[in-house]
Amino acid sequence: MFYGLKRNHPHNVGLIHLLCFVLRRVFFALAIVFMAREGAQVIFGIFLLLLSSLVMLALLLTDAQWEETLIVHQHTFNEIALYILLCTLMSFCGFIKDP
Numbered sequence: 001m002f003y004g005l006k007r008n009h010p011h012n013v014g015l016i017h018l019l020c021f022v023l024r025r026v027f028f029a030l031a032i033v034f035m036a037r038e039g040a041q042v043i044f045g046i047f048l049l050l051l052s053s054l055v056m057l058a059l060l061l062t063d064a065q066w067e068e069t070l071i072v073h074q075h076t077f078n079e080i081a082l083y084i085l086l087c088t089l090m091s092f093c094g095f096i097k098d099p
Contacts, residue, residue, distance in 0.1 A: 020056060028052075030048055032045070034048070046090050049082075050087075050090075056079050060072065060079060
């Protein structure tokens with residue numbers, strides 16, 4: 001879990017990363033429950049995933065928490081790709097109505 005994180009970081013990124021990781025898994029579980037239904041609950045599930053993606057991206061960009069820059073670039077790319085996929089999912093779930 002902590003492999004590659006900087007030690008003795010001023011913001012204790014090891015604990016913050018662990019907390020965000022656990023909260024994100026809870027959000028994934030809630031999103032799965034909400035996406036099994038129809039209507040506004042699907043949108044709420046997507047918003048939960050979008051929020052968790054933005055929080056992790058902000059954490060990645062504000063605190064240089066990884067020792068190697070390759071890992072930072074990989075995590076940044078993964079979060080941006082997930083955000084784009086969630087925005088695409090939002091456009092196909094019925095949130096945007098056809099004219």
